[in-house]
Amino acid sequence: MNGFQYYTPTKVVFGKDTEHQAGALVREFGGTKVLVHYGKGSVKRSGLLDRVFQSLDDAEIPWVELGGAVPNPHLSLVHEGIDLCRREGVDFILAVGGGSAIDSAKAIGYGVRYDGEVWDFYEKTAVAKESVPVGVILTLAATGSEMSNSSVITNEEGWLKRGYSSDLGRPKFAIMNPELTYTLPEYQTMSGCVDIMMHTMERYFSHEMNTELTDHLAEGLLKTVIHQAKILQKDPQNYEARSEVFWAGSLSHNGLTGCGRAGDWACHQLEHELGGMFDVTHGAGLAAVWGSWARYVYRDDVSRFAKFAVNVMDIPYDYADSEKTALEGIEALECFFRSIHMPTSISELGVELTEEQIQELAYKCSHMDKRTIGGIKKLDRTDMEHIYRMAR
Amino acid sequence: MNGFQYYTPTKVVFGKDTEHQAGALVREFGGTKVLVHYGKGSVKRSGLLDRVFQSLDDAEIPWVELGGAVPNPHLSLVHEGIDLCRREGVDFILAVGGGSAIDSAKAIGYGVRYDGEVWDFYEKTAVAKESVPVGVILTLAATGSEMSNSSVITNEEGWLKRGYSSDLGRPKFAIMNPELTYTLPEYQTMSGCVDIMMHTMERYFSHEMNTELTDHLAEGLLKTVIHQAKILQKDPQNYEARSEVFWAGSLSHNGLTGCGRAGDWACHQLEHELGGMFDVTHGAGLAAVWGSWARYVYRDDVSRFAKFAVNVMDIPYDYADSEKTALEGIEALECFFRSIHMPTSISELGVELTEEQIQELAYKCSHMDKRTIGGIKKLDRTDMEHIYRMAR
Known part of the structure; x- marks a missing residue:
């Protein structure tokens, strides 16, 4: 057996109706201004996003939102998210969706706290020193990004798909209600x-x-x-x-x-x-x-x-x-x-x-x-x- | 399947010679003054304790020590540890040993940050609100206390053995070198x-x-x-x-x-x-x-x-x-x-x-x-x- 490190600090909250705990969990992990980041409109149409906003409101945590994360999430949206977080003073990112929204959220988190171009990390020419913390409300069983240290982003210039791994990217919490995956x-x-x-x-x-x-x-x-x-x-x-x-x-x-x-x-x-x-x-x-x-x-x-x-x-x-x-x-x-x-x-x-x-x-x-x-x-x-x- | 929470924030560092990382890990988790807590003399005789002290010295982290944790660790030693930590301004406890040293260290951690009697937690008449963080160098495969939220203490008055569980007690890190268990x-x-x-x-x-x-x-x-x-x-x-x-x-x-x-x-x-x-x-x-x-x-x-x-x-x-x-x-x-x-x-x-x-x-x-x-x-x-x- 090789030596290894095992580090999985993500708090998993698993079961029915757990999305209502979003606000309380953001607060527990120190968030005071949240970017809610998601993909296409399905989380909106299903009413999930409204329940999440309600939970944040109940916890008196102000939030802004950014949708549009696509499968193989794009670098351009990451840039948009970084700008939004800086402009709004966001200190916690809540990804609502599957691996695309989460990976995109992680990239935004790295980028906000980095003076250079966030793609550097994915090109392995820089190492992230800090990050805006990320929480997750998972709607898709697939990438495991909700507990992993990895994130994969696609740079539309040249359509290069690259991954970056850092323990800084491990989400603080992952809310997992299996019912949210029924309609897939x-x-x-x-x-x-x-x-x-x-x-x-x-x-x-x-x-x-x-x-x-x-x-x-x-x-x-x-x-x-x-x-x-x-x-x-x-x-x-x-x-x-x-x-x-x-x-x-x-x-x-x-x-x-x-x-x-x-x-x-x-x-x-x-x-x-x-x-x-x-x-x-x-x-x-x-x-x-x-x-x-x-x-x-x-x-x-x-x-x-x-x-x-x-x-x-x-x-x-x-x-x-x-x-x-x-x-x-x-x-x-x-x-x-x-x-x-x-x-x-x-x-x-x-x-x-x-x-x-x-x-x-x-x-x-x-x-x-x-x-x-x-x-x-x-x-x-x-x-x-x-x-x-x-x-x- | 019932709903559940799964929270295992302990960073496991597993493999040969990993005890030399003790100082660096204490620093990573914010410790500036350490109580090294252990059981009987075996960790001393084996030379492990010297390597741990050396690692702390190398990281320029001052430490004090308290041995004597016995299987079914005693409340009286917990009291002694609490007094020592308060007197010395300890902000991190490093348990070197098996479940006895770890459980005792957790109890000391709860007690230092509590005005009342630490046994209250074990009698379930109080809930710990904070704790001095604990790290572990494990020498015995048994209790799982190195990643668990639980601690079991024996009160010599009446020989009552009682457990207390709190996520505050989950160690920050666990150094696990399997060679340390050879001589058991x-x-x-x-x-x-x-x-x-x-x-x-x-x-x-x-x-x-x-x-x-x-x-x-x-x-x-x-x-x-x-x-x-x-x-x-x-x-x-x-x-x-x-x-x-x-x-x-x-x-x-x-x-x-x-x-x-x-x-x-x-x-x-x-x-x-x-x-x-x-x-x-x-x-x-x-x-x-x-x-x-x-x-x-x-x-x-x-x-x-x-x-x-x-x-x-x-x-x-x-x-x-x-x-x-x-x-x-x-x-x-x-x-x-x-x-x-x-x-x-x-x-x-x-x-x-x-x-x-x-x-x-x-x-x-x-x-x-x-x-x-x-x-x-x-x-x-x-x-x-x-x-x-x-x-x-």
């Missing part, structure tokens, strides 16, 4: 389930074998999401299933499922470029590339892929041929993705990649040939091209 | 393993069945400890096994394994009275009463005990007779306890209970007939007497 369309729900699984699998696929507890936690989380996603497919307003997936989303990305080992993260990097260039839904994009990645790399750690097959996908272990077991596990997960109507190829995303686009994606993903990605197998630009081609 | 004798190591398991099982035995993720996490943790305890029995300096048990200890009691359901906690209450009256090792005391408790209550939730049998103890489910499965699970865990030389009766603790003592224990445990304990089955004073008698 199936495609969004299942993309979220894939994203949750992939946050765990990126950490699970590692050469470090001495992580029994972490493996058990990861496997249990994956089995839960696989089971509950199927329930949600038939019964999207099932409170228990929504609850399981909601909580799994937070635990998948707060660090718990990675303690004691380095992760892989190649699929996330491959998908980030896809998402930056084509604006695909993150979870669906991950499902589209995972199988190709797995088939390209599994020979570098057959035992780990076999363990995944047995402990997560319930494949019987073939003692004479562990490679067969490993491959059956990959097939089983792709089969599951298909069963929840998730793509297992990029063309199913509605994107027909040309050879030039494949080369451009790989060139960008390799940061102009300056980095490799992945842990199970280190992937250079040529490897990336192969995987994009396999996934096409 | 087998009895202490295995008592710790039982304590870790029981923190999870007290949460696991619940009538709430809609907790798939939480159940998976709990079951994985229990299986890990059962597996690694056997390794440690043969190879006490196995770094990987020490690491697994160490980390399991923290996760067993930080709230994770209880999210979404109410726990039982009857065994802890039954053992607390034993520990208060006879000064037995906490984990061993829990092992001594668990089987009797389980046999007394399992009919109130056969399905939960059967799930435990199958998912934790690897008993094949008997579809025609789930009660048989449930009982086989109880037997299997008792068998495991015996295999690691833990007691499954109170007499094996070296305590031969008289009928009068049984009545006194139950009377105290029922808070003079004023409360019931337990969740699977509510236990009154008469039930408690029965269980003590069965466990004799």
Whole structure:
């Protein structure tokens, strides 16, 4: 087991009607003037935003609002938020929505307390020293951003999608009412389930074998999401299933499922470029590339892929041929993705990649040939091209 | 799934040589004058205390020390620590040791910032409003106090053992170097393993069945400890096994394994009275009463005990007779306890209970007939007497 730090200070308040605690929680964490940041109009139409404003009013906390965060949230809106916070003297940002609103809120928080250009952090040319604190009212089980230290922003100039991680970005609190996710369309729900699984699998696929507890936690989380996603497919307003997936989303990305080992993260990097260039839904994009990645790399750690097959996908272990077991596990997960109507190829995303686009994606993903990605197998630009081609 | 709060702000710094970060971490969390609080001389003899003092010196943080925390830590030493902190202007307490030093440190922290008698909190006649922050250098995998909100103190007047829980008591950081646990004798190591398991099982035995993720996490943790305890029995300096048990200890009691359901906690209450009256090792005391408790209550939730049998103890489910499965699970865990030389009766603790003592224990445990304990089955004073008698 590798040494590690585990730091998850976010206070989770989970259950029905918890959004009414927003004002009290902002106060508990010292906020006196709030930016309420959200995405499209759905939180407005559902009445959620009104309940949040009411809760802030009840706590006598003044607020301003900024909507418009889109999936793969844009840098231009972050700039707008920074200006607004400075103008209004905002000292707490309350993100209402899913990963887009939260990641955008984190970026705004970094930017307000930084004299330079906030994109510096995402380009890794600067490190955030302080931040306006962020709280979350979560409406989507997917990114885990409500407890994570990470935020991903897309710069419209060049459509570069880049992540930045800092403990300063971990939200102070996360209000999680599973009922708020009832109205999500199936495609969004299942993309979220894939994203949750992939946050765990990126950490699970590692050469470090001495992580029994972490493996058990990861496997249990994956089995839960696989089971509950199927329930949600038939019964999207099932409170228990929504609850399981909601909580799994937070635990998948707060660090718990990675303690004691380095992760892989190649699929996330491959998908980030896809998402930056084509604006695909993150979870669906991950499902589209995972199988190709797995088939390209599994020979570098057959035992780990076999363990995944047995402990997560319930494949019987073939003692004479562990490679067969490993491959059956990959097939089983792709089969599951298909069963929840998730793509297992990029063309199913509605994107027909040309050879030039494949080369451009790989060139960008390799940061102009300056980095490799992945842990199970280190992937250079040529490897990336192969995987994009396999996934096409 | 019930609504819940999950709040684990403790920063865990896990791995070899991490004790050298003590000074930097105290500084990170704002400490300027430290009380180093520890138990018996073992941390001194091992040289750990010198490394901690050196780390504080390197960070230019002045400190005072107070040793003497004993298992089932005493209120009198808490009073001594409160006086010392006030006299010396201490604003951070660094506990070096296991649960005894940590629980004692938490109590001192509450007491320093309270005008009344600190025992009030443990008698539940007052609620702590503030506390001197506590950091931890852990040397024993057992109580989980390094991330938990709880602290248990024994009042020598009447030998009452009482717990108090407050988020104020959650340590700011926990330094966890598994090597520090190498020299623990087998009895202490295995008592710790039982304590870790029981923190999870007290949460696991619940009538709430809609907790798939939480159940998976709990079951994985229990299986890990059962597996690694056997390794440690043969190879006490196995770094990987020490690491697994160490980390399991923290996760067993930080709230994770209880999210979404109410726990039982009857065994802890039954053992607390034993520990208060006879000064037995906490984990061993829990092992001594668990089987009797389980046999007394399992009919109130056969399905939960059967799930435990199958998912934790690897008993094949008997579809025609789930009660048989449930009982086989109880037997299997008792068998495991015996295999690691833990007691499954109170007499094996070296305590031969008289009928009068049984009545006194139950009377105290029922808070003079004023409360019931337990969740699977509510236990009154008469039930408690029965269980003590069965466990004799």
